[in-house]
Amino acid sequence: MRSLNIFLYEWKHLVRSPFKIVALLLFILASVYGLHNGADLYNKQNTEIERLNEKEQKEKETILTYFDKGEKGPEKRPWVDVTTPFWSIWYTPTYHFKKPSPTIVYNIGQTEQYGFYKKIDMYSSPYDADMAKEIANPERIQSGTLDFAFVVIFLMPLLLLVLLYNIKGQEAEQGFLPLIFVQTGSKNWWILSRTLFYTMLLLVVLFALLLYGALLTKIFESENAFLPIFMYTAIYLIFWVVVYFLILKYGKSIISNTLQMIGIWLLFAFIIPATIHQWISIEKPTNLMVDLIDIKRDKTDEIYEQQNIDIDKQLFNLYPSLKQTKIAQDTVAIMEARKRSRVALINVAMKNGISRLEEDNSIKNNLISKTYWLNPVTYFQNKLNHSTNTHYYDYQTYRNDIQVLVDKRIEIMVLDIWNDVKVDKAKYLEYNEVFSKN
Amino acid sequence: MLQIIKNEYRFLVRSRIFLGISIAFISILILAIFLGNYQTQKQEQTHKNAKDHVRQQWVSIDEMNPHSAAHYGTYVFKPANLLSSLDEGVNSVTGNVLRVEGHVQNEIIHSEASQMQAVSRFGKLKPSLLLQYIVPLLLIFLAFSSVSNEKQSGRLKLLVLQGAKPLQIILSKTLSVWLYGILLLTIVLSVYSILNYQSLTAEILTRTGLFFLSYTLYYFIISAITVFFSARWQNATLALTSMLGIWIIWTIFLPNILMSSAEKWHPLPSRNKFQSAMQEDRSKGLDGHNPADERGIALKENVLKEYGVDSLSQLPINFDGMRMQADEEYGNSVWDKHFGNNRKILREQKQSFQLGGIVNPFISLQNTSMGFMASDNLHHQEFLLQVENYRRVFIKMLNDKQTFGGSKTGNWGWKEDNAFFKSVPDFDYKPTQISNVFSNYVLDLGLLLLWSILVIVLVIFGTKKIKIG
Numbered sequence: 001m002r003s004l005n006i007f008l009y010e011w012k013h014l015v016r017s018p019f020k021i022v023a024l025l026l027f028i029l030a031s032v033y034g035l036h037n038g039a040d041l042y043n044k045q046n047t048e049i050e051r052l053n054e055k056e057q058k059e060k061e062t063i064l065t066y067f068d069k070g071e072k073g074p075e076k077r078p079w080v081d082v083t084t085p086f087w088s089i090w091y092t093p094t095y096h097f098k099k100p101s102p103t104i105v106y107n108i109g110q111t112e113q114y115g116f117y118k119k120i121d122m123y124s125s126p127y128d129a130d131m132a133k134e135i136a137n138p139e140r141i142q143s144g145t146l147d148f149a150f151v152v153i154f155l156m157p158l159l160l161l162v163l164l165y166n167i168k169g170q171e172a173e174q175g176f177l178p179l180i181f182v183q184t185g186s187k188n189w190w191i192l193s194r195t196l197f198y199t200m201l202l203l204v205v206l207f208a209l210l211l212y213g214a215l216l217t218k219i220f221e222s223e224n225a226f227l228p229i230f231m232y233t234a235i236y237l238i239f240w241v242v243v244y245f246l247i248l249k250y251g252k253s254i255i256s257n258t259l260q261m262i263g264i265w266l267l268f269a270f271i272i273p274a275t276i277h278q279w280i281s282i283e284k285p286t287n288l289m290v291d292l293i294d295i296k297r298d299k300t301d302e303i304y305e306q307q308n309i310d311i312d313k314q315l316f317n318l319y320p321s322l323k324q325t326k327i328a329q330d331t332v333a334i335m336e337a338r339k340r341s342r343v344a345l346i347n348v349a350m351k352n353g354i355s356r357l358e359e360d361n362s363i364k365n366n367l368i369s370k371t372y373w374l375n376p377v378t379y380f381q382n383k384l385n386h387s388t389n390t391h392y393y394d395y396q397t398y399r400n401d402i403q404v405l406v407d408k409r410i411e412i413m414v415l416d417i418w419n420d421v422k423v424d425k426a427k428y429l430e431y432n433e434v435f436s437k438n
Numbered sequence: 439m440l441q442i443i444k445n446e447y448r449f450l451v452r453s454r455i456f457l458g459i460s461i462a463f464i465s466i467l468i469l470a471i472f473l474g475n476y477q478t479q480k481q482e483q484t485h486k487n488a489k490d491h492v493r494q495q496w497v498s499i500d501e502m503n504p505h506s507a508a509h510y511g512t513y514v515f516k517p518a519n520l521l522s523s524l525d526e527g528v529n530s531v532t533g534n535v536l537r538v539e540g541h542v543q544n545e546i547i548h549s550e551a552s553q554m555q556a557v558s559r560f561g562k563l564k565p566s567l568l569l570q571y572i573v574p575l576l577l578i579f580l581a582f583s584s585v586s587n588e589k590q591s592g593r594l595k596l597l598v599l600q601g602a603k604p605l606q607i608i609l610s611k612t613l614s615v616w617l618y619g620i621l622l623l624t625i626v627l628s629v630y631s632i633l634n635y636q637s638l639t640a641e642i643l644t645r646t647g648l649f650f651l652s653y654t655l656y657y658f659i660i661s662a663i664t665v666f667f668s669a670r671w672q673n674a675t676l677a678l679t680s681m682l683g684i685w686i687i688w689t690i691f692l693p694n695i696l697m698s699s700a701e702k703w704h705p706l707p708s709r710n711k712f713q714s715a716m717q718e719d720r721s722k723g724l725d726g727h728n729p730a731d732e733r734g735i736a737l738k739e740n741v742l743k744e745y746g747v748d749s750l751s752q753l754p755i756n757f758d759g760m761r762m763q764a765d766e767e768y769g770n771s772v773w774d775k776h777f778g779n780n781r782k783i784l785r786e787q788k789q790s791f792q793l794g795g796i797v798n799p800f801i802s803l804q805n806t807s808m809g810f811m812a813s814d815n816l817h818h819q820e821f822l823l824q825v826e827n828y829r830r831v832f833i834k835m836l837n838d839k840q841t842f843g844g845s846k847t848g849n850w851g852w853k854e855d856n857a858f859f860k861s862v863p864d865f866d867y868k869p870t871q872i873s874n875v876f877s878n879y880v881l882d883l884g885l886l887l888l889w890s891i892l893v894i895v896l897v898i899f900g901t902k903k904i905k906i907g
Contacts, residue, residue: 055714110555114552135712135780137706139815140697141551142527142530153559155686158686158690166675254675255674266572270567273559274558278562280554286534286549289535301510381559382556392556
C-alpha cells in the first residue's frame with residue numbers, strides 16, 4: 001500500500017514535469033527511428049540477396065542453353081568447354097549469403113563492417129576483396145547508425161538520469177526530507193520505490209518498443225530471440241538503476257547527484273571503452289595481411305614451380321583416391337589434371353594463413369573480453385551482437401562456411417577431373433545443387 | 439570586465455573539487471596524447487615493415503615477363519598519419535590494404551574495425567574524443583550556475599550597483615569559462631608539439647592552428663549559451679538540464695541522424711551493382727587477353743598500317759603489350775566513370791551533412807576536426823586517387839616494356855631482368871596539403887563563426903530581459 005502511494009505520487013510528479021515527459025518522448029522517438037533503421041537494413045539486405053539469387057538463376061540458365069544447343073561455351077571464349085569438370089564448375093554460379101537475422105531490427109552490431117554475400121569459385125577465399133563491407137560513407141560508418149541498441153545502451157542511461165536526477169535532492173533542497181522520512185518510515189525504501197517506479201515504467205516502454213520492432217521484421221515467425229534480447233536490455237537497465245540508486249542514496253543535492261550520474265555515464269560509455277580500444281590497438285596493431293599476401297603471390301608461384309612428383313605427392317596426400325584414377329596412369333592427361341588441381345594446394349596454404357590470422361584476431365577478442373568486468377557497456381553491446389547474429393564471431397562462422405564451400409568445390413572438381421567425368425546437363429544441375437549447400 | 443574574470447578564477451582555484459577535476463582531466467588528456475602518439479608510432483612501424491617487405495619482393499624479381507609482373511602486382515598500405523594521433527577520423531573503419539595490379543582498380547580492404555569484436559562506439563581514447571565530448575560538458579558544468587548563483591546570493595545586484603553592466607557580467611563569465619576550455623586545448627596542442635617537435639612542419643602547424651580555431655569557436659558557443667541560460671532561467675538546475683539536453687541532441691542524436699539521412703538522400707550503389715555495372719562497361723571495351731576480340735583486331739589493323747607491315751611478326755614491337763595498354767586505358771575510363779560517380783555521391787553526402795551545421799555546430803566541429811587532422815573521408819579519397827594514379831603509371835611502365843622492350847608479338851616466354859624491376863618506382867604517398875583542400879572546410883568554419891555571432895547577438899539582446907534581483 002505504502003509503495004502504491006509512492007508510485008501514485010511519482011506518476012503525478014512525472015506528468016507534471018514537461019522536461020521528463022519530453023525526454024521520455026524523445027527516447028521513444030529515437031527508439032522507433034532506430035528500429036526502422038534496423039528494419040531498413042534488414043529489407044535492404046534481403047532485397048540484395050533476392051536480386052543476386054535472380055542473377056545467379058540467369059547465369060545458370062545461360063549455361064544450360066549451351067548444353068541444350070550442344071555448344072561448349074560463350075562464343076567469344078573458344079577455350080571454354082562446359083562439358084569438362086573445370087569449366088563446368090567455373091561456370092556454376094554460387095553465391096553464399098549471410099542472411100540477416102530478423103533481430104537485426106534491434107541491433108545492427110558489426111553488420112556494416114563486413115560483406116554479406118560472396119560469389120564462390122575455386123580460387124575464392126574468405127578474405128577476398130569482395131568480402132569487404134558494402135560501399136558506404138566511411139564517415140557515416142565511423143559515427144555509427146542510430147539503431148535501437150544504440151538508444152538502449154547509450155541513451156537509456158541518460159533518460160534514466162533525467163527521470164531520477166531530482167529524487168531526494170529536490171526534497172533535501174526544499175527542506176522537507178525529514179518529514180518524508182517520518183511519513184514513509186524508511187529512507188531507503190522511499191528512494192527505492194521511487195526508483196522502481198521509473199524502472200518499471202522503462203521496462204514497459206522497452207517491452208512495447210521491442211514488440212513494435214518484432215512486428216517490423218516478423219521476429220516471432222522465425223526466431224526465438226525476443227525474450228533473451230528483452231532479458232539483456234532489462235539486466236542492462238537494472239545495472240544502471242543500481243548505479244544511480246547508490247548515487248541518490250548517498251548524494252546530497254540535485255546538482256551534485258546529476259554531475260555524479262553524468263560522470264559515471266561518461267566513464268562507462270566513453271572513457272573506459274575508448275581507453276581499452278586504444279590499448280588493444282597498441283598491443284595488437286592492425287594486421288596488414290602480409291602473410292596472406294605472401295601466400296597469394298609467392299607461395300602460389302612456388303606451388304606452380306614445384307616438380308610434378310612433389311605436386312602429385314601432395315595431391316595424393318590430400319585426396320588419396322586420386323592415385324587409383326584412370327588419369328593418374330595416363331602420362332599425357334595427367335599434365336592438364338595436375339595443372340588444374342594445383343589450386344587445391346594453394347587453398348591449403350591459404351587456409352593455414354587464414355587460421356594464423358583468425359588466431360591473431362582471437363587474441364584481440366580475448367583481450368577485449370577480459371576487460372568486461374570493468375567495461376559493462378562493451379559487454380552488453382557484444383551480448384546484443386551475439387543475440388542478433390551481428391557479432392564478429394557470427395561473421396567468422398560465415399567465413400568458415402565459405403571456406404567449407406570452397407573446399408567442397410575444389411575437392412569435387414579435382415576428383416571429377418582425375419576421374420575424367422564428362423559433364424552433361426544433369427551433372428551440371430547436380431553441381432549447382434551440391435555447391436549451394438553447406 | 440577583466441576584474442570579473444580574475445575574480446572568477448580566484449573562486450575556481452579556491453574550489454578543491456574544481457582543482458581535483460581539472461588535474462584528473464588534464465592527466466587523462468595528456469595520457470590520451472601519449473597513447474595516441476605511441477599507437478601512431480607502432481602503426482607507422484607496422485606500415486613500414488609491410489611496405490618494405492612488399493617492395494623487397496618486387497625488387498627481388500630476378501626475371502619475369504612484364505605482363506606477368508602486372509598480374510603479380512604490388513600492394514599499397516594506408517600510411518599512419520602523425521596528425522591522426524589527435525583525431526583518428528575514419529581511419530579505423532576504412533581499409534588499409536590496396537592491391538595494385540593490371541586490368542583492375544581494386545578497393546581498399548581489411549579495416550581495423552573488421553579485425554575484432556566491438557569495443558568502443560565513439561572510437562579510441564584520442565584527444566579529439568575528450569575535446570569534442572567531454573570538454574564541452576566540463577564547460578557546461580562550470581558555467582550553468584555562474585550567474586544564477588550570483589542572483590541567488592544577491593551578489594549580482596551588488597555588482598550592478600557597483601557599476602557593472604549585466605552584459606559585461608555575462609560576457610565576463612562567458613570569457614572566463616571559455617578561457618578554461620582554451621587552456622585545456624592549449625595543453626593538448628603544447629604536449630602534442632613537444633612530443634613531435636622533430637616532425638613539426640609548416641603544414642602541421644597550419645593544420646593544428648585551424649584545429650585550434652574550430653575548437654575555440656565551438657567552446658565559445660557552448661560557454662556563452664550556458665552562461666546565458668544561467669542568467670535567463672530562474673534556477674541553476676534548469677540551466678544545467680537544458681544544456682545537458684542540448685549537448686545530448688547536438689553530440690549524440692543529430693550527427694547520427696543527419697549522416698544516415700544524407701546517405702539516404704544520396705544513395706550509393708550496392709557493391710554488386712557497382713561491380714556489375716563496371717563489368718558491363720568493361721565488356722564493351724577491348725579485351726587485352728583475347729586476340730580474337732573485335733576491338734583488338736581493329737587496333738591491330740591500325741598498328742600494322744602505321745608501321746607499314748602486313749603481319750604482327752613483321753612488327754619491330756610486341757603488339758601484345760600495346761593491346762594490353764589499350765585495354766588498360768579503356769579500363770581506366772570505366773574506373774573513372776564508376777569510381778568517379780561514387781566520389782561524386784560521397785561529396786554530395788558530405789555537403790548535405792555539412793549543412794547540418796546550421797542547426798548543430800557540433801557537426802561543423804567534427805568535420806573541421808577530422809578534416810584538419812587529415813583523417814576525414816576527403817583525405818582518404820585523396821589517398822585512393824594517388825594510389826590509382828600510381829597504378830596507372832606502374833602498369834603503363836610494364837606494358838611499355840612488353841611493347842618496346844625488344845620482344846616479339848606472341849612471345850609470352852620473354853622475360854625482363856631484375857634491373858628493370860628495380861627501376862620501377864615504389865608508391866610514394868604525398869600527404870594532401872591543407873591549401874589544396876581548405877575550401878572544403880570553409881562552410882564548416884563559416885557556420886561555427888556564424889553560430890558564435892548569433893550567440894553574441896542572443897546574449898546582447900537576451901541580457902536586456904534578465905531580471906537582476
